[in-house]
Ligand SMILES: Nc1ncnc2c1ncn2[C@@H]1O[C@H](COP(=O)(O)OP(=O)(O)O)[C@@H](O)[C@H]1O
């Protein structure tokens with residue numbers, strides 16, 4: 001089973017992903033945590049290259065890393081029977097590459113051969129709350145440094161959630177404005193357990 005957790009920078013994805021992994025392990029589910037960009041050489045080029053690479057070049061670099069990640073890590077872990085939990089996936093491209101000036105149709109086409117997650121979590125929150133968390137943690141990328149970026153990012157994640165749902169993906173939209181990360185994680189793990197048990201009965 002494959003779960004992706006996406007949302008604006010600073011909303012709490014990494015924190016919630018760690019809590020989901022811990023709670024799923026406590027429920028004796030074998031978990032393979034991962035993230036995108038991946039921790040390979042290609043992924044590091046993307047993660048640390050958002051100032052150097054832009055638009056189509058970055059969209060292709062991110063997609064290339066995603067296909068490599070899928071082939072080498074996600075599919076083998078799913079085949080072993082692990083729950084794969086990825087901090088960021090295609091939904092992030094539908095927002096960040098679009099913010100970067102690439103049309104959504106082109107981003108979607110570049111990602112056409114990417115396996116869709118069994119559950120796509122879109123973690124969102126009020127833009128002022130996200131901006132505050134981001135300033136507390138410090139910006140990690142060009143997108144996070146741009147003024148007014150958070151508001152557009154939050155709105156685009158809502159749009160991406162609708163787009164993915166319309167494309168047949170099971171999307172779980174959660175608001176992390178006032179809920180703590182453990183509470184958000186519990187909601188996600190409940191949805192995972194439901195599907196996990198069904199898949200094994
Ligand atoms: N549910 C939450 N409530 C309050 N603060 C949170 C919550 N989730 C994360 N944080 C804090 O917000 C900041 C950004 O979280 P992080 O997990 O790094 O976000 P992301 O991975 O989405 O960029 C961190 O300082 C983290 O401790």
Ligand SMILES: Cc1cn([C@H]2C[C@H](O)[C@@H](COP(=O)(O)OP(=O)(O)O)O2)c(=O)[nH]c1=O
Pocket residue numbers: 009014036037046047050062088089090091092093094096097140141142143
């Ligand atoms: C997954 C993904 C990441 N990125 C970029 C956004 C970020 O600048 C960078 C790293 O992701 P990010 O999760 O923000 O890194 P950190 O763990 O440091 O907070 O990769 C895209 O542009 N598109 C994508 O689809």
